Amino acid sequence: MSLTALGYAAAGGAAVAAGVVNAIAGGGTLISFPALVGLGVPAVTSNVTNTVSLLPGYLAGSWAQRQELAPQIEHARGLASLGGLGGLGGSVLLIVLPAKDFRLAVPYLIVLSCALLLVQDRLRRALQTRSLPDDQAAPCGLGSRPESGGHRALQAVLVFVASVYGGFFGAGLGIMLLAVLGVFRRGPLSGANALKQALSFVINLVAALFFLFSGRVAWAVVPVMAVGSLAGGLLGGKLVPVIPERLLRQVVVLAGAAVAASFWAG
Secondary structure (H helix, E strand, O other), rough: OOOOOOHHHHHHHHHHHHHHHHHHHHOHHHHHHHHHOOOOHHHHHHHHHHHHHHHHHHHHHHOOOOOHHHHHHHHHHHHHHHHHHHHHHHHHHHHHHOOOHHHHHHHHHHHHHHHHOOOOOHHHHHHHHHHHHHHHOOOOOOOOOOOHHHHHHHHHHHHHHHHHHHOOEEEEEEEEHHHHHOOOOOOOHHHHHHHHHHHHHHHHHHHHHHHHOOOOOOOOHHHHHHHHHHHHHHHHHHHHHOOHHHHHHHHHHHHHHHHHHHHHHO
8 A cells, every 4th residue: 555645644634533523423434434445445444444543532532431431330341242242243244245245335334324423413312311310310330221131131132233333334333332322221321422432442442453463454544543533532522512513413424425425426
């Protein structure tokens, strides 16, 4: 892989933007993945490189929400094991499938991610109606545990399915996880969001570790994108009160729709 200085700058800038968008609204992969493809990196290699490069941003987000995660750490460990297995399964699936099949699936995956972004506000309101005030939340994990054995089993299955998707592609993973966790929990939404962030990190970590030995990582851009994603995540945290999340999400959805259309056309 050979890029000009402008190409490296574009990859780093896309990673910064992805980190910012992930911190504010989610869906940053819809920026960094198409950017790599636009630079001439094959679709599968772009997806693999994107997963490895954006990992520092997920770590920063998990660290920032460690206080909300601490009371539900035992429940998080169980789900993290499922998340790791699902992430590994999705990453293996990505490498095993022919590259042409993945390229055919990409526009549909992007459209799915865009749809998740569009309904995120409605999803969040629906989850908030299920949340109890802090002083009524169940103890021991902020009410994060499902209410019955059947609910626990269903939540585990859905987390695993979302994790497979995350290991395979990743865009929209956080929104999927928030939906699953929010439906099966009682308590402040901030607790579900912290658990979602931690699971996203584990899923992407396992997938990235597998990809390290896949021979599909475009290592030349990883350092600049990793630094960019970390900086973007930190910057996004500061910009949350400034940039309207809804406006940013709409811009990302429009960009994602354009990328999907370009894949279908090309």
